[in-house]
Amino acid sequence: MKAAVVQFPGSNCDRDMAVALEASGADVQIVWHKDNGLPDGIDLVAIPGGFSFGDYLRCGAIAANSPVCRAIVDHAERGGYVLGVCNGFQVLTETGLLPGALLRNAGLKYICRTVGLKVETSASAYTEGYTAGSEIGVPIAHHDGNYFADDDVVTRLQGEDRVAFTYTDNPNGSRADIAGILSENRRVLGMMPHPERAFEESHGNTDGQRLFAGLMGQLASA
Amino acid sequence: MKARVHVMLKNGVLDPQGAAVKHALGALGFEGVEGVRQGKVIELDLADGATEAQVGEMCEKLLANTVIESYRIEML
Numbered sequence: 001m002k003a004a005v006v007q008f009p010g011s012n013c014d015r016d017m018a019v020a021l022e023a024s025g026a027d028v029q030i031v032w033h034k035d036n037g038l039p040d041g042i043d044l045v046a047i048p049g050g051f052s053f054g055d056y057l058r059c060g061a062i063a064a065n066s067p068v069c070r071a072i073v074d075h076a077e078r079g080g081y082v083l084g085v086c087n088g089f090q091v092l093t094e095t096g097l098l099p100g101a102l103l104r105n106a107g108l109k110y111i112c113r114t115v116g117l118k119v120e121t122s123a124s125a126y127t128e129g130y131t132a133g134s135e136i137g138v139p140i141a142h143h144d145g146n147y148f149a150d151d152d153v154v155t156r157l158q159g160e161d162r163v164a165f166t167y168t169d170n171p172n173g174s175r176a177d178i179a180g181i182l183s184e185n186r187r188v189l190g191m192m193p194h195p196e197r198a199f200e201e202s203h204g205n206t207d208g209q210r211l212f213a214g215l216m217g218q219l220a221s222a
Numbered sequence: 223m224k225a226r227v228h229v230m231l232k233n234g235v236l237d238p239q240g241a242a243v244k245h246a247l248g249a250l251g252f253e254g255v256e257g258v259r260q261g262k263v264i265e266l267d268l269a270d271g272a273t274e275a276q277v278g279e280m281c282e283k284l285l286a287n288t289v290i291e292s293y294r295i296e297m298l
Contacts, residue, residue, distance in 0.1 A: 020236065058287055065284060101290045102230075108238050137292065148235060148290055 001024045001042040001219045006072070006088075008033045009062045013049035013086065013196065020196040021046065024212035025220075033066040033128055043219045044081040045072050047088030049141070049194060059144045060090030069095055081219065082188045083127065086142055089180070089190035095208060098190045099157070100149030102142075107175025108142040114205065116168035117179055117193060121161050124186045125218035127212030135168055136207035138193035145192040147174035147181075157181055164189055223268050224298040225277045229286045230261035261291075 003026040005018045018028045021044075029039050034054075038045065053062035063069060069091065076082050076097050084092040092098045105111060114137045119130040130136065149157070154176050157163050165180040172192075180191025195208030231237045237259050244258040262284055266277065277295050286293040 057284070059286065061284065093289070099289075101287055103235070103290065104238050106236065106238050108242055146236075146238075173238070 001043050001044065001216055002039070003046060004031045004038055004042045005029070005046045005048060006031050006033065006068055007048075008050070008066065009053035010052045010054055011048050011050035011087070013194065016194075016196045017046050017048040017085065020199045020208070020212055021191050024209075024216045026216065031068055033063065033068045035068045035071070037071045038068075038075055042075065042080070043076055044083060044215065047072070047082065047084040048196075049086030051086060052087055052091065055144070058090075059093070059096040060087060060092075063091045064094035073097060076183070076188050079185060079187060081215070083126065083215070084125075084188075085194055085196065086140075086145075086192055089192055090144065091190050092188065092190040094144065097188050098183060099153045100147055100181070102144050102192070103148050103168040103173075103176045104144050105142070105145040105146050105171070107171075110141075110173050111145075112139070112141040113171075114139045114198070115171055115179075117165045118168055120166055121182075123161060124164060124182050124189065125215050126182075126189045126211050127151070127164055127214065128218065129214035137198065137205055138195055138208055139197045140171065140193045141197075142172070142192055143171045145174065147172075147178040147192075149175060154178070160184070162186070163192055167192065168173075223270060223272060225266045225268055225272070225274075225298040226298060227264040227266065227277065227281060227285055228261060228294045228296070229281075229291050230259060230293075231262065231290055232292050235290050 162182040166177040198205040198208035240258040240260040
């Protein structure tokens with residue numbers, strides 16, 4: 001399984017993401033935002049957390065228009081896997097690969113703590129390692145994680161079983177408690193919580209491991 | 223020539239920053255502020271001949287996120 005982790009100026013979870021993917025068995029390459037293409041044979045692109053381009057204009061807006069993002073959109077449109085965590089989720093909504101947008105947290109505060117998540121579906125490579133309906137703990141660390149989409153989009157996401165995770169105690173005002181969503185082909189996942197920060201025993205919580213393990217299992221057998 | 227682009231959150235999209243400003247104005251004793259919406263203004267210096275349609279395309283592609291924001295263009 002070959003994975004690329006994208007680095008923008010201001011990314012700060014790129015190394016954590018690469019460590020989690022490598023520990024799960026992936027062959028990981030780091031790609032720079034000015035790269036016009038992805039390395040050959042990439043199965044998964046991971047867009048990490050951070051503050052790409054200083055969150056100027058809107059979170060993820062400048063990154064979404066960088067050369068590497070055009071290659072990521074092509075990769076996704078060819079059926080490739082893309083995981084966007086935190087700022088990566090914001091970038092994915094800005095590219096249009098996922099619907100909706102991430103607004104300022106309703107309480108206006110930056111929130112950094114472990115939150116409860118309900119796994120809404122096990123029908124994706126990312127969530128097949130969990131039991132649908134089960135609760136896990138994963139850290140969040142964001143100022144703009146308040147998921148917004150209009151009623152039609154939220155209803156469609158729910159109806160198509162594309163809500164991957166919801167918050168058990170909504171910390172940021174997200175509509176329908178949404179913490180993570182899948183694309184129509186279920187191969188693009190955007191989520192605000194950081195599974196790569198709930199990965200090793202030393203993190204105090206390994207609930208994120210199964211996300212990477214499920215992905216590896218699915219991609220290794222593909 | 224210049225263009226000025228006003229970007230605002232759409233009606234119906236919660237604006238927590240506007241709500242905080244409204245609260246702060248109330249705390250300062252300003253009465254009768256019934257609502258505050260916060261947006262941004264972007265000024266563009268443009269080569270002669272630039273059209274409003276071109277600025278509109280800039281808004282659609284980058285300056286505004288039309289999922290959550292509306293924009294208004296002033297050509298100056």
